Amino acid sequence: MTIDEIIGYIAALGGVLTVRPGPGDGSPEIAWGDTFFYYAPDGEVPARTQPFATIVTKDYPGDERSRLDRPGTFRVNIAVGAEIFQAWTGHSPRETNTNSDDPSAADTVIAHPVYATAGWLAVVDPGPGTAQAVREMLRTAHDRARSRSRRH
Structure with missing residues (x-):
């Protein structure tokens, strides 16, 4: 999957900013250079909410083990919630030890290296396997983001 394919897929879900x-x-x-996705049918970034997905193209402070500084490398991050x-x-977000995952592994679903405890999963360079x-x-x-929006 390319960044543009992911952006197109998310946009087609409807109500996405x-x-x-x-x-x-x-x-x-x-x-x-990064991309953030919100459920926002009115086209405005919702107050007091996080995006439901992001695409990052570089290492952020504290996340250097992901090695996103490699040419052409990116990671899609997804707020899936505790059940997914x-x-x-195999464990709850609260029980996460992200040191056990290789955050630089391509085409592999992993607990997000920073936001796992909030129920985020991540995939570096998604491909045929993911x-x-x-x-x-x-x-x-x-x-989930749409449901939250409707409750507020």
Whole structure:
């Protein structure tokens, strides 16, 4: 899967606001080049909420083990919630020890190296081994975000 394929898939889920920070838009420079997805049918970033998925193209402070600085490497991060997280990892998000996963492994579903305890999974360079799973997890994360939005 390419970044553009993932962005297109998420956009087609409906009600999605895609934010791509860059120079001159007031966003922090560290976020430039990355992509953030919110359920926001009104086109406004929702107050007091996190994106339901992100695509990052570089290592963030504290996340250097992911080695996203390799040419062409990116990671899709997905807020799947506790149930899906446990189905993939065999344990609850609260029991996560991210030191046991290789956060740089390509085409592998892993507990997010920083946000696992919040129920996030991640895939570096999704390919044939994870493409269908990534689509399913993105759909789940979108559905969860939509449900949260309707409750508020």
